Amino acid sequence: MKSFVLAFVTFFWMLGSAFAATILEPSNSVVVVETVGEIANVTASKGTAVVNMDEDGVTRLIFIAPNDIPQELVELSYQLDGEDQNTTFRIIDGASVFGSNQTYDASLKALFILFVLAIVVESGLQLLFRWRPYLRTFNTSGTNALIAFAFSWFFVAFFELDIASRLVNAYLGISNGFDNSTVGYILTAMIIAGGSAGVNRVFRAFGIRPLGPPAEVAGPKDDTTAWISVTIARNEAVGPITVLYGEPGQEAVVGTVNGTSDRGWFSSLFLRNKGRFPESGGYSVNATTDQRAIRVFAQDKEGKPIPVLVWGPFAIGPRAIIDVVRKV
Structure with a gap:
């Protein structure tokens, strides 16, 4: 249990760190810092970093994005008055406030897959959830959600469908992002299990499945x-x-x-x-x-x-x- 909590916290810490990156288009430049102090030991994992001083004594650190590695993270490190500083850039082709078209395409594909899987899981589980021996034996208000989650987790793990990680990678705009992981499978299973309940409500609204929630x-x-x-x-x-x-x-x-x-x-x-x-x-x-x-x-x-x-x-x-x- 402790290892799961640690993995869960680490996952969202990495996610928050990636979202904190500054977005740049290939070959574009940005002023990282302006100071009257000293800038030294500048290192960039990709691209070009330039330090210049104007006639007023203001020193500027300028970063120029590379033009050949779209959808990648670039690390820039330097010292400002002797203190270590780090800045992360996310290089996205066609970047804007709302992201790129590739982000929307990948997101829509992932969300469509989640919607279809929710329908499949919901339709399959209804056979069990409406089975009379099951209704007479189990407290459905406590077991339905647990069974839906367990089945969804087995389903996504068996077919290696880590849709949650794909969505995160699409939002971050990086091609070599998070790989399939236990945390991603769990989150995907939770989305599908919760989505199956939503699909069931939609079906009831259209009269396709008229049975409502148990009166209990x-x-x-x-x-x-x-x-x-x-x-x-x-x-x-x-x-x-x-x-x-x-x-x-x-x-x-x-x-x-x-x-x-x-x-x-x-x-x-x-x-x-x-x-x-x-x-x-x-x-x-x-x-x-x-x-x-x-x-x-x-x-x-x-x-x-x-x-x-x-x-x-x-x-x-x-x-x-x-x-x-x-x-x-």
């Missing part, structure tokens, strides 16, 4: 509704546990719990909770100022009833989300 993610739909849920950790109860809801003394059955909730928090993010009603999301009820109560009814191993009042009676506010946890 959306929450209470308006101020007239609220959510309740009951999570059971078994102690004496055996068999199905009945969940009742309603006015105190007149509660009606709204569901049953057949399992127990004794898993860790991590597994609960990805698997449906068999010890909870409902297994994910919430059970929609009307928000009301009247008193409401939640009760569960269970039996012990000898068949004796175990009635338990688990919540209330209380009024329920608009869009309330009530999660009750009890040991039975």
Whole structure:
């Protein structure tokens, strides 16, 4: 994990350093510094550096870009009053404030590839995400994003599609830029996985895929509704546990719990909770100022009833989300 963070920080440090370079067209010149001090030990990796002094005693360091290496970085080092200084130039043919035409061509190609890959990944994953055994087993709000990212990462790494590095190289205007890397693959996979969700929204908007996000993610739909849920950790109860809801003394059955909730928090993010009603999301009820109560009814191993009042009676506010946890 530490090595990944270090690589991630290094990647963006290099990116920021490259963007800090001064843009020049081939054969053009620029005054790097004007000073009344001393300029010495001038060295340029490419091109020509000239130092001259006018009759007023002002010394100028002028850099003339080479005319035969477009899309390259040039380093200029010198000493100003004894202190080391460095300047980086990016030589781009047809450079302007908005970059060159080559930058736009390469960027559009990379973005088009990302868009197509997002469509392909989204269409393929929908087969899994709408599969009934998958929906009944996993908490889709926690697993869909993880699976989409993992699949996208495998896809781009297998086919060596580091689109993120290509985009960076295009924006920097250098031909020999960043090579394919783990950081580039991860960033590309994140873009594709996030883009697949965007493509899905576009498809739903056009009616191509009418299924919206699961209700368990959306929450209470308006101020007239609220959510309740009951999570059971078994102690004496055996068999199905009945969940009742309603006015105190007149509660009606709204569901049953057949399992127990004794898993860790991590597994609960990805698997449906068999010890909870409902297994994910919430059970929609009307928000009301009247008193409401939640009760569960269970039996012990000898068949004796175990009635338990688990919540209330209380009024329920608009869009309330009530999660009750009890040991039975």
